[in-house]
Amino acid sequence: MTKDKTILRALAGETLQTPPIWMMRQAGRYLPEYRATRAQAGDFLSLCYNSDLATEVTLQPIRRFGFDAAILFADILLIPQALGADLWFVTGEGPRLSTITNEADFARLGDPADVHETLGPIYQTLRNLTGVLPPETTLIGFAGAPWTVATYMTAGRGTPDQGPAHALKDTNPALFDALMDRLTLATIEYLSAQIEAGAEVIKLFDSWAGSLKGEDFDRYAIAPTKEIITALKARHPDTPIIAFPREAGEKYIGFAGKTGADCVAIDNSVSADWVAEHVQVDGCVQGNLASSHMVTGGEALARETRRIVDALSNGPHIFNLGHGITPDADPDNVQRMVDAVRGG
Ligand code: CP3
Secondary structure (H helix, E strand, C coil), X not given: CCCCCXXXXXXXXXXXXXXXXXXXXXXXXXXXXXXXXXXXXXXXHHHHXXXXXXXXXXXXXXXXXXXXXXXXXXXXXXXXXXXXXXXXXXXXXXXXXXXXXXXXXXXXXXXXXXXXXXXXXXXXXXXXXXXXXXXXXXXXXXXXXXXXXXXXXXXXXXXXXXXXXXHHHHHCHHHHHHHHHHHHHHHHHHHHHHHHCCCXXXXXXXXXXXXXXXXXXXXXXXXXXXXXXXXXXXXXXXCCEEEEECCCHHHHCCHHHHHCCCEEECCCCCXXXXXXXXXXXXXXXXXXXXXXXXXXCHHHHHHHHHHHHHHCCCCCEEXXXXXXXXXXXXXXXXXHHHHHHHHC
16 A cells, blocks of 8 residues: 555545545546547446546546546446346436336346446456556545435436335335345445455445434444445455445434444535534544535635635545536636645
8 A cells, every 4th residue: 555645644544734635526527528538438338338438537537637536437326237227327317227116126136246247347447547547646446335326226216305215115124125235245246346456445425325314324324334344344454445424414423433434525514613523533534515616616616625624624634525526517616626725
């Protein structure tokens, strides 16, 4: 492990004078060079499974902004596809999947150990990247957390309130638990293979964790995250893990301790001062600039960026957005954010 990599130092608990920085969805449609490569690939999924082009789009934001981490170009919905679900993307709308609503649907899903056949090109992208990334740049692999992936598998698409997943867990908990177990085991397989292919850090995206209340949060957000982290740490004890239970609110408190995560990524619904007091006390945090600043820019962008850097300057911190950058963002605002973090 190269300790010159600032992200690895922050994840090991070091407080750095300038926080390392990368950005959720840093390879994406706000970049003209991404749009060109995506057109060359034909469509989004073909881009994910084309290792050479996926390597290229992973590198694009590193070349342009010199971020401290590159995140593998892929998607959290490749796991359901590798388990046998149909997956396609409707331009301008988002993902569509065949749904899991009953035992017969579930019985058609494949074995967790068999996901590698479909996911081979993803591992190849990581192997490509280990050869070409600048030595100071950390390579991040990722997967969706089981709850978030299950919300898409039960609804067949994105939903505002994750209604179908809540309905299935409440009406048929045995089936829902079986789905969660299958996803948990497949995710362990997938992430272990990513680490073996060169991922130096793993991030688990639980984008819809905020819709889980009370005991449901423990059962469907904390427990599967802990199971994945425990299994990965047994196989790969030196690989740090970032967990992102988005919109967890007060449930961010203690999340790292309960799951074994090395870092908790924070959305922008909570203030950086609150994060410093309640979450950073347990270790590294990542976040939490509102991604809307990448669209609006100006003084507010510089001011908010500095405010977050200052509020989290007394402990380990990786600067990031609170959620992914949107297609309407201006790349010049991304550069302004990087300058504000590094030059301020
Ligand atoms: O640059 C990176 O961050 C790496 C690649 C990455 C993508 N998706 C590429 C992508 C990562 C880490 C993701 C994670 C992801 N995918 C999440 C979790 C993070 C979050 O945003 O909450 C989720 C929920 C998904 C599922 C997904 N993929 C949706 C709902 C959509 C459609 C909506 C949208 O933003 O377009 C996608 C498509 C997607 N994934 C795109 C990209 C670059 C856009 C596809 C395109 O080029 O048209």
